Amino acid sequence: MLLYEHEGKSLLREYDIPIPEGFVIRADTLKAPMPSITTPLMVKAQILAGGRGKVGGILAASHLDEARSAANHLLESEIASHKVKLVLIEQQQRVAREFYVAITFDGSEILLLIGSEGGMEVETFFSGERRAIEAIRIDPLYGLSEYQVRNALERLAVSADLWAPFAGVSRNLFRLFRGSDAKLAEINPLALTAEGVLIALDARIEVDEAAFFRQPRFATIAQHRRQGDGIAARLCDIGVQYVPMGGDIGLVSQGAGAGVTIMDWVVREGGRLAAFVDVDYAILSGKTEEALRMTLGYFLSEKSIRSIIINFTTCGVRLDVIANDLIKVLNDLREQRSIPLFIHLDGNRVDVAHWYMEAAGFPLCPTLGDAVRGACRAIVRQRP
Amino acid sequence: MSILLDRKTRVCLQGITGPMGRFQAEEMRSYGTDLVAGVSPGRGGDSIAGVPIFDTMEKAVRATGAEMTIMFLAAARVKDAIFEAISAGIRSIVCVAEFMPVHDMVVIKRRVSESKVRLIGPNCSGIITPGEAKVGFYSAEVAVPGDVGVIAKSGTLSYIALLELKRRGIGTSTVVGIGGDEIKGMDFADCLELFNDDPATRAVLMIGEVGGRDEEVAAEYVRRHGKKPVVAFIAGRTIPPGRAIGHAGAFIIGSKGTYGSKVTALREAGVRVAETVEHIPDLLIS
Numbered sequence: 024m025l026l027y028e029h030e031g032k033s034l035l036r037e038y039d040i041p042i043p044e045g046f047v048i049r050a051d052t053l054k055a056p057m058p059s060i061t062t063p064l065m066v067k068a069q070i071l072a073g074g075r076g077k078v079g080g081i082l083a084a085s086h087l088d089e090a091r092s093a094a095n096h097l098l099e100s101e102i103a104s105h106k107v108k109l110v111l112i113e114q115q116q117r118v119a120r121e122f123y124v125a126i127t128f129d130g131s132e133i134l135l136l137i138g139s140e141g142g143m144e145v146e147t148f149f150s151g152e153r154r155a156i157e158a159i160r161i162d163p164l165y166g167l168s169e170y171q172v173r174n175a176l177e178r179l180a181v182s183a184d185l186w187a188p189f190a191g192v193s194r195n196l197f198r199l200f201r202g203s204d205a206k207l208a209e210i211n212p213l214a215l216t217a218e219g220v221l222i223a224l225d226a227r228i229e230v231d232e233a234a235f236f237r238q239p240r241f242a243t244i245a246q247h248r249r250q251g252d253g254i255a256a257r258l259c260d261i262g263v264q265y266v267p268m269g270g271d272i273g274l275v276s277q278g279a280g281a282g283v284t285i286m287d288w289v290v291r292e293g294g295r296l297a298a299f300v301d302v303d304y305a306i307l308s309g310k311t312e313e314a315l316r317m318t319l320g321y322f323l324s325e326k327s328i329r330s331i332i333i334n335f336t337t338c339g340v341r342l343d344v345i346a347n348d349l350i351k352v353l354n355d356l357r358e359q360r361s362i363p364l365f366i367h368l369d370g371n372r373v374d375v376a377h378w379y380m381e382a383a384g385f386p387l388c389p390t391l392g393d394a395v396r397g398a399c400r401a402i403v404r405q406r407p
Numbered sequence: 408m409s410i411l412l413d414r415k416t417r418v419c420l421q422g423i424t425g426p427m428g429r430f431q432a433e434e435m436r437s438y439g440t441d442l443v444a445g446v447s448p449g450r451g452g453d454s455i456a457g458v459p460i461f462d463t464m465e466k467a468v469r470a471t472g473a474e475m476t477i478m479f480l481a482a483a484r485v486k487d488a489i490f491e492a493i494s495a496g497i498r499s500i501v502c503v504a505e506f507m508p509v510h511d512m513v514v515i516k517r518r519v520s521e522s523k524v525r526l527i528g529p530n531c532s533g534i535i536t537p538g539e540a541k542v543g544f545y546s547a548e549v550a551v552p553g554d555v556g557v558i559a560k561s562g563t564l565s566y567i568a569l570l571e572l573k574r575r576g577i578g579t580s581t582v583v584g585i586g587g588d589e590i591k592g593m594d595f596a597d598c599l600e601l602f603n604d605d606p607a608t609r610a611v612l613m614i615g616e617v618g619g620r621d622e623e624v625a626a627e628y629v630r631r632h633g634k635k636p637v638v639a640f641i642a643g644r645t646i647p648p649g650r651a652i653g654h655a656g657a658f659i660i661g662s663k664g665t666y667g668s669k670v671t672a673l674r675e676a677g678v679r680v681a682e683t684v685e686h687i688p689d690l691l692i693s
Contacts, residue, residue, distance in 0.1 A: 128509060130620070131516045131590045163513045204510050234508035236483050280561020280587065280616060284642045288683055303563075304505070307427075336566040338532065339431075339503075339544030369570050371546040390574070391567055392685050 024230050024245055027069045029111045031226030035210070038199040040192055041222045045113025050098045053091065062086050063115040066093040070105035073227075078103050083115065116222060121212035122181075123156065124193060126200045133161040133200075135193060137172070139179040141212025141224075155179065167197045188221050203241070204234030254321050262304035263314045270295025272398050273322035273331040275315065277303045281336055285395060289332075294399035297328045306340055312348040319352055323359045330363045330401040332394050337370040346376035350383040363401040365394040408607035409536040409581040410556065410598070411499065411527070412475065418542055419444040419473035419497070421464065421480060421488050423455050428479035431544075432456045438547060440540040443471040464495035477501040477533065477542045485529065486511045493522050501542050502528035502592070512590040519592060526592025532562030532584030545569075545582055553578015555691055556602035558595050559614035560587040560621070564642055568614055568684050575688035580608040587616060595625035603634045610636040610691055613678070617643035618664050626672035637678045638690045641669050 026034070032042045044060050047069065064087070068080040075081050080102040084090035094110040101107070121141030127134055138156040157175035161167045172190040181189070192213065200208045209227040216222055235242035249256040258265040264279075268286070272294050276282040282301045289296055305314035322328045335345050346368060353364075367388045368376050380387055388394035418435070422428040423445030433456045435442050442458050444467040451462035461467035464476070476492045478485065478500075485504045492500050500519075507529045519526045527534065533543010538552040544562060549569040557579050559565030565584060572579065583598050585591060595613055602608045615622040622641065629637050644666040670680050681687040 128513070128589075131513055133513065163510075163517055201510065204508055206509055231509050233482060233506040234510065236481075237508075276563075278561060278563025280559075280564030280614075280642055281567055282563075283561075283616065283646060284564050284567065284684060286646075287642060287644045290645045291683065336549075336563055336570065338546040338549060338562070338566050370548055370566055373548050390571075390685075392683070 024232055024241065025071050026226070026228045026230065026244070027071065027109065028067065028226055029069055029109070030244065031228040032111075032223065034199055034203060034228060035196075035223050035226055038195045038202070040195050040199075040210070041220060042226075043113040043116055043222060043224070045111055047109055047111050048094055049109055053095055053098065057087055057091065057112070059087070060112075061114050064090045065113055065115050066090050066097065067111045067113070068097045068100075068102045068105075068107040069109040069111055070102055070107060072103040072105055075102060080107075084112075116214055116224065117217035118212075118214045118224075119217050119219075120215040121224075122189075122215070122221075123209075123211050124189075124196065124213050125207065125209035125211065126161070126196055126205070127207045127209075133163060135159040135161055135167060135171070135175075135197070137175045137179065137189075137193070139181060141214070161197060167194055169194070185215070185221070192221055192223075199228075203228070204231045204238050205229060206231050254317075258300070258314070258317060261310045261313055261317070262302075262308050263318060264299075264301040264304070265318075266299040268296040268298055270297050271327055271329045271402055273297050273300070273325075273328045274334075275300045275302060275318050275322075275331070276334045277301065277306060277337055279303070281334060285332060285334060285391070288392075288395045289399060292396055292399040294395075294402055297322070297325065306345065311345055312352060315349055315352040316355070319356055320359070323356055323362060328362070329405050330365065330398040332398045333364065333366045334391060334394060335368050335370070336391070339371070341372045342368055342370050342376040343372040343379060346379045350379060350385065353385060354383070363398070365397040365401075367391045367394040408605050409539065410601040410605050410608070411525075411581060411583060412534045412536045412540050412542055414439055414536075414539040415441060416475055416540060416542075417441050417443045417471060417473045418540075419446060419464070419467050419471065419476040420458070421446045421476055421478035421492065422484075423447055423458065423460060423479075424450050424453075425479055429455055431477075431479055432458055434546070435541055438541045439538075440542060444468075444473050464491045464497070468495040468497060474498045475501065475542060478504065480504060482506045482508065482511075482529075486515055489515050489526070490518060493518060493524050497524060499525040499527065500592070501531070501533050502526065502586075503531055503533060503543055504528070505530045507588065509590065512588070516590055516592075527583065528586045528592060530588045531586030531591075532559070532565060534581065534583050535579075536581045537579055543584060545584070549573065550582055551578040552580075554580055554607060554609040556580050556598075556605065556608040556611045557582040557614065558598040558602075558611065559584050560616050561614065561642065564616075564684075565614050568612065568640065568687055571684050572612075572688055572691070575692070577688055577691055580605060585621075589619050594621045596621075596628040599625060599628050599633070599637070603632065608635065610638065612687065612691065613637060613639040613673075615639060615641045615669060617641065617646055617666050617669065620664060622669040623664075623672045626669075626676040626678060629673075629678055630676035633677065636691075638681060638687060639673050639678050640681045640684060640687055641666055641673075
């Protein structure tokens, strides 16, 4: 999960990395009195997209009133097709020089990346444009030593008076990276001010969802963000991954690999998925019926979805148990809308599962290929 | 012959008293796996499905000579369980847990590299040597004995591929689920090396997916050391780069990790790449 700039900056401050003084406002707090901070100011749209500055998402203001109207403008706009809901107002810095600093994983290695100029992106480093950037491998057990940072800065021809403060920022960033279960902790740019201080002007921090069990604050942020996000959020709450794809074939499947393979296959047969739904985790947490009911109910309510593939190729859980839940849900939804269903079930206890499905009057596709082709042909037949 | 697992391999199950552990113990036992011990702290002395339970891995390994362990534990407990298994002197660890924190995996990987233990997984389906033994999810319905070695990232996709093989009368020597996580234990190349030397394996099927670099590394291994025909299938051709769908969304770095780069690397190494899962048997037969 990517944190917003202001969330990332709060983390930086907790780990003793200097950030500009500032505050956030929303549309409903726009009229409220603002804290008095030293001007001039920067007004920054809080959206999860890079390159905000180039598309009008970052504005300068010489005093608070100007900042208020800039914030108002941003809150009424869409920046890089993101609706702006939150704006960060902070002190403008007098920048003498910009650097880039980030910590991330490269496979099972942890890398500290230091760039002698700001404005670059971590992706450009990995794509091979390694100019003016030094990569330092950090041992997960030994941590980061100051000499590693000094060596990198020396190679980048950064003057010696910055080595100690830069090493301090790097070590704090590594503490944050470990302490927050981050997958990326990027400061871009890290500015050297005219006063000679290193300060983080932006923060791009991605935390690991898999570690939310020990990072309750991020789990809370994630839950908060999901609220009101419609079907995807409701499905996510019960362990279902829902990815809208824009086509007209609904897919309910177990396992990412199976789902992705079916998606590729549908495209090959000239079709397009409306949504990719993986119920794997819901099944493992005993919510099969609920997941099927919510997903299939949603597919039936969406008029744009005109055929449905249901695939369970399973080994670790019993197919006969899944078939029972599926029959219950399909029977309950029968009245809602008639739509061509292409069901393929195979794996653990397949014989019993097939017997249940046939007894309940739901025909099965002999192979997955038959289900995919069937669903694609059903769409063609429905075209005017 | 087979790789990693046969009917004589002595297997231990960590987390045997949970609902999943109990169910899998029964499944493995009835398939023929030599499941010699279960571990569950505080439950030592009990038994499940005829399998004696021990409080610690140290006791289990000492009493039964277990060589391989599989764990059915929540991701939060996996690091501790792996460290415990290594310190007890286990030889190989099968980890099926999903959603492992990256920071834990980095440390686990480091611990494994300092030992002689083999780690399979995490987020994998386990291993089956059809007709002999299974450790993990693979069930009798999908895998029949034969001479094709299978290595797969995704479990569910490997079940689909195995069913296509079975439909066309092709069986397997051993199936290894390596998992789709970026940081994992054994990768394609490690398994290819074992299959290279396994007399029961005539050809190898690799089931990969976009993201990461494992397929490219495997292609390089095949080019240098491959002794047997290798067929591959890569899922995720239509995932837009940079978009995460399940574990198939692993970081696509530069030009590496895309569908095109994997297929090109594999074909240049002499690997035949199947366009759909239905085409896999054709390439293994001809």
